[in-house]
Every structure is written in C-alpha cells, then in structure tokens.
Amino acid sequence: MPYPLTGELFTLTINPFSAVTMATTNEQLTRSFPGKWQFNGQEIEREETKFFKLHTLDGSFPDLFVFRNSLAPTGEIPHGQWLIPFKIKYPESNRKNAIAIADASWINPNGFLYFPMIMPDGRLTFRPAGVKLNSELSILWVIGVNP
Secondary structure, three states, rough: OOOOOEEEOOEEEOOOOOOOOHHHHHHHHHHHHHOEEEEOOOOOOOOEEEEEEEEOOOOOOOHHHHHHHHHHOEEOOHHHHHHHHHHHHHHOOOOEEEEEEOOOOOOOOOOOOEEEEOOOOOOOOEEEEOOOHHHOEEEEEEEEEOO
C-alpha cells in the first residue's frame, strides 16, 4: 500500500501486545547503535486506533523542539511508538521521503535525545533531536488529528 498523500486522513491501530512493538524496536536500536539506551516516553498499554495525517516541513528550524512548537496548530504530536503500525500498514517505502514522529523519547548512552524515523529506503532508525531540520530532508511527519 503506498504512503498516504500529505494532508490525507488515515487510521492506524497500535497493539502493545503484538510481536512487533517498540520493545523489539529498542532491541534493534541497541544493535544498530551500541550502548545502553533509555526510553523516556509514555508506554502505550492498550490497543488503540487513531486518525493521522502526514505533514511536510516548511522552512528551517534549529532543532526538533522548535519545530514541535510549529506543529501545534496542525494537530497532536503522537507517541513515537505509532511509527511501528505505520511501518506495518505501509511496508513499501516511496523511496523519496523519510517518515518521522517528533517524539524525542529515546536517550542515547551520551544523554542525547533522539526521535524515530523510517528512512526513504524503509529502514527504521533514530535521528538526534538537537540537529537542524529543513525542508531539504524530505521528511513527512506523522501528526494525530481529530476527524
């Protein structure tokens, strides 16, 4: 199934009891980036279905935290765990855009905050929250909305 278009409404369902969860993602993270990582976010504890849309980055921002403030009028920033059901529902990357959630809930061994991202080639990774963001990165941001 192709990625939704920017601004198009779509639903995702998260099941914290499925075999593919953020816990398995955290294991993948530590294999890709050695060391003891911490998850500082809120765990999703029950099955939920929510509405989302993809949002593009307009302009340039010094870091994720300033960018998050600009997203506030657009919708709710979901918990990073929602990236897993997105990857399950849309397994085929469009090979042009990364997909990300502006939730810097992962802390690397050096104390830096990271947010989850699906790269244009479909790999799940994490990006530092303290780096500059601009439209050249071709990131589509998952935003929670009320239909």
